Amino acid sequence: MNLLEGFQGYSKRYSISARARKYYCPICWKTVQVRVKSQIIDTKSEEAKNFDFPVFEGGAVVGKVKFVWDVFYCASCDKEITITEMREFERETKRREREEKRVGSERNERFRLLLRAAVLLISFVLVVMLVYANR
Numbered sequence: 001m002n003l004l005e006g007f008q009g010y011s012k013r014y015s016i017s018a019r020a021r022k023y024y025c026p027i028c029w030k031t032v033q034v035r036v037k038s039q040i041i042d043t044k045s046e047e048a049k050n051f052d053f054p055v056f057e058g059g060a061v062v063g064k065v066k067f068v069w070d071v072f073y074c075a076s077c078d079k080e081i082t083i084t085e086m087r088e089f090e091r092e093t094k095r096r097e098r099e100e101k102r103v104g105s106e107r108n109e110r111f112r113l114l115l116r117a118a119v120l121l122i123s124f125v126l127v128v129m130l131v132y133a134n135r
């Protein structure tokens with residue numbers, strides 16, 4: 001087994017894609033910036049279990065590894081938001097929007113039925129009145 005000492009790693013898993021789109025802060029809804037974070041992690045340290053160390057064919061990394069990843073940063077909240085948190089927030093927002101749309105269309109449907117019933121009732125009353133008036 002080959003051991004590679006002091007590997008300089010860039011974990012793509014944590015990297016924000018360069019798509020030209022805006023991300024919003026889950027707390028204040030202002031546009032967030034992308035901030036690059038880096039940390040040197042020793043494979044033997046306690047926090048090593050939170051990082052994905054690179055694996056090679058027939059080899060592993062030992063010693064200090066530099067991890068580089070992106071986070072979102074909201075300047076007005078002075079808070080960092082991880083990519084995982086942002087994905088979760090966006091998924092939740094989309095789910096809520098879908099739910100609101102569904103509830104809205106159901107409400108519209110009910111209103112349309114009520115309106116149709118009212119029109120029918122009024123027409124019926126008018127017809128009855130006309131019939132009686134012509135007698």
Ligand SMILES: [Zn+2]
Pocket residue numbers: 025026027028029030074075076077078
């Ligand atoms: Zn914010």
